[in-house]
Amino acid sequence: MAKKPKTDGHAVLYRIVLAVLAVCVPVSAYFCNFFYTLTKSTAFQLLAQLQGDSTDSGLTEDFWSIRALLRDVLPSVQSLLGEGELGVSLPASVAALKAPAVVFVVCLVLAAALAVVLFFFACFSKKKTIPICISVVGVLTMLAMYIAFRQISAPFLDGSINLADFLPSSVISVLLGGMFSVEAFRLTTGYYLMLFLFIAMALWAGANKLIELGDRPPKEKKPKKQAE
Numbered sequence: 001m002a003k004k005p006k007t008d009g010h011a012v013l014y015r016i017v018l019a020v021l022a023v024c025v026p027v028s029a030y031f032c033n034f035f036y037t038l039t040k041s042t043a044f045q046l047l048a049q050l051q052g053d054s055t056d057s058g059l060t061e062d063f064w065s066i067r068a069l070l071r072d073v074l075p076s077v078q079s080l081l082g083e084g085e086l087g088v089s090l091p092a093s094v095a096a097l098k099a100p101a102v103v104f105v106v107c108l109v110l111a112a113a114l115a116v117v118l119f120f121f122a123c124f125s126k127k128k129t130i131p132i133c134i135s136v137v138g139v140l141t142m143l144a145m146y147i148a149f150r151q152i153s154a155p156f157l158d159g160s161i162n163l164a165d166f167l168p169s170s171v172i173s174v175l176l177g178g179m180f181s182v183e184a185f186r187l188t189t190g191y192y193l194m195l196f197l198f199i200a201m202a203l204w205a206g207a208n209k210l211i212e213l214g215d216r217p218p219k220e221k222k223p224k225k226q227a228e
Contacts, residue, residue: 025115032190107145135202
């Protein structure tokens with residue numbers, strides 16, 4: 001009986017690297033800083049000036065991870081909604097954010113799901129063409145996420161939406177919302193890590209596919225029959 005060929009060390013390395021890269025995608029999405037915000041408050045600036053600090057510009061810099069948003073921000077929003085403190089009707093500018101927000105969330109969940117599929121392919125399959133295709137889909141998903149986020153962030157940056165739009169209609173809420181402005185709102189580390197990981201997986205699987213094709217022996221040409 002012919003002995004089964006031993007597992008190629010290069011194939012094992014390919015699987016390990018692909019699996020590690022795939023695992024890092026949801027980890028990056030959940031734990032790394034995903035959003036960067038820079039807000040300016042005229043109230044904070046005025047308060048600092050009254051206290052004798054003329055260097056305070058009222059700018060506040062924050063980094064937000066998905067984990068922090070789910071742990072800290074989401075419960076507060078749910079409690080407000082449950083108590084009915086938010087206005088029933090939102091301005092058209094805020095309502096217009098619903099579609100890109102849904103696209104953003106769907107792309108985020110899809111990217112994590114694609115990474116899970118890639119992990120199982122790395123563990124249980126020798127195929128490389130399918131991981132290449134999945135990785136490319138992951139890259140396209142991340143680009144769609146970026147476009148959706150640009151549509152979300154634009155109204156905050158140009159002043160079309162402010163804090164008052166999310167508060168109950170009152171004189172205090174209007175004044176409070178007018179004292180805060182968004183100077184910067186962009187994607188940061190977590191997003192770019194996910195994008196890089198999908199690109200890296202596509203390149204890694206593609207390079208190994210080329211090596212695999214190069215290692216295949218050329219097909220032997222059948223000799224032509226000579227005419228008698």
